[in-house]
Amino acid sequence: MKNYILTSFLVLATLGFCQQSMAQGCVAIRQFSGLGNAVGQGNILNQGEWNISMNYRYFKSFRHFRGSHEEPERIENGTEVINYQHGLDINVSYAFSERLYGIVSLPFQYNERSSLYEHNRTDRHTTYSSGFSDMRIGAGYWLLSGEKAKKGNTAIGLGLKFPTGDYAATSTFYKGEEETPTELTVDQSIQLGDGGTGLIVDFQGLWNISGTYFWYYDGFYMFNPKETNGTPTNRSRENEAIMSVPDQFAARTGVFKSFExxxxxxxxxxxxxxxxxxxxxxxxxxxxxxxxxxxxxxPGISYMRGNVTGTLNVPIALYRNRTQSVTDIENSTPDREVHGDAAFADYLINFSLAWRIPKKIESPFN
Known part of the structure; x- marks a missing residue:
């Protein structure tokens, strides 16, 4: 049983999303800024061991929602906004002891955003952003050790997100009937950073249910105290002229099976x-x-050979809700409710590759 638990933690080494998650659409400013954890980084390590992982994500957002109501006419009349987002995180974690670990996450992005309304409202054009995003560092601590942890364990962690990504990235927009090229800041959804320093609180765990079945869970909340970052949105309403620096959150739970x-x-x-x-x-x-x-x-599938783990998981959206923002509420009147929309994706492709490095360095496929 002990071997199954250890194996399952390592197979799950690239399933966790706290360091890699990206909300599927315009609601996300960028990939979520949580930190990697054992379920996400293989931090069930012996003292002095390392884990290095790379995580690639992709999605296409194009379905517009206002609240939980979808607006299919946007696709039918060709006015939908389309975001293509690619992300790559390089994560390095280290076990200071059996229970204490640290992690550094270095994220990169490439984004495209296609729309009509941001240009001349007649012809579709594409804006771009690419480069280094907001890096994260942190540490976590397993609550149990020894015999108490043989059926599973839970860890809690703290981290910081730094404003290392460009939060005022620009691209070329085409304005007016003559489609005059104009350099402006890109939409918030494809900015590389948010311009704030965030405090991250996360948790994670894995417990044996029966035989080779395990219950997993993890999540995070990122507190972003800074209110705005000074980046213009190019929107017409005065209270929406500057980009906000919002909090972010994520949580997940499910069942994992290791095949004998x-x-x-x-x-x-x-x-x-x-x-x-x-x-x-x-x-x-x-x-x-x-x-x-x-x-x-x-759903997800993973395979571990030696100290290398590969994982593919594909979150499929069941429910999407673009809630009413503070500025929406401020701009509403008794006669007219303002409620902005957002584009969401149908699914997210998430592929990870992790290498656990024991104290004695050996071939990763031994």
Whole structure:
């Protein structure tokens, strides 16, 4: 049983999303800024061991929602906004002891955004952003050790997100009937950073249910006290002229199975919720943001050979809700409710590759 638990933790080494999650659409400013954890980084390590992972994510957002109501006419009449987002996180974790670990996450992005309304409202054009995003560092601590942890364990962690990504990235827009090229800041959804320093609180765990079945869970909340970052949105309403620096959150849970007959093969099925709140816990909530959340079912498959683990999981959106923002509420009147929309994706492709490095360095495929 002890071997199954250890194997399952390592097979799950790239399933966790706290360091890699990206909400599936315009609600996300960028990939979520949580930190990697054992379920996400293989931090069930012996003292002095390392874990290095790379995580690639992709999605296309194009379905518009106002609240939980979809607006299919946007696609039918060709006015939908389309975001293509690619992300790569390089994560390095280290076990200071059996229970204490640290992690550094270095994220990169490439984004494209296609729309009519940001240009001359007649012809579709594309804006771009690419480069280094907001890096994260942190540490976590397992609550149990020794015999108490033989059926499973839970860890809690703290981290910081630094404003290392460009939060005022620009691209070429085409304005007016003559489509005059104009350099402007890109939409908030494809900015590389948010311009704030965030405090991250996360948790994670894995417990044996029966035989080769395990219950997993993890999540995070990022507190972003800074209210706005000074970046213009190019929007017409005065209270939406500058970008907000919002909090972010995510959580997931599900069941993982390790297969006995094919050593190293595992599969998982769970649910996850992720989003941006209407108001921050600390600091002000003014400025432009697209709050909302996504609930997804999350199937996954993984294979571990030696110290290398590969994982593919594809969260599929079940419920999407673009909630009413602070500025929407401010701009509403008794006769007219203002409620902005946002584009969401149908699914997210998430592929990870992790290498656990024991104290004695050996070939990763031994």
């Amino acid at each position: 007959k094919i050593h190293g093969l595992g599969a998982s099925l769970g649910f996850r919720v992720e989003g941006i709140p209407v108001r921050d816990v600390f600091g002000g909530s003014e400025g432009f943001r697209r709050p909302g959340y996504i609930v997804s079912v999350e």
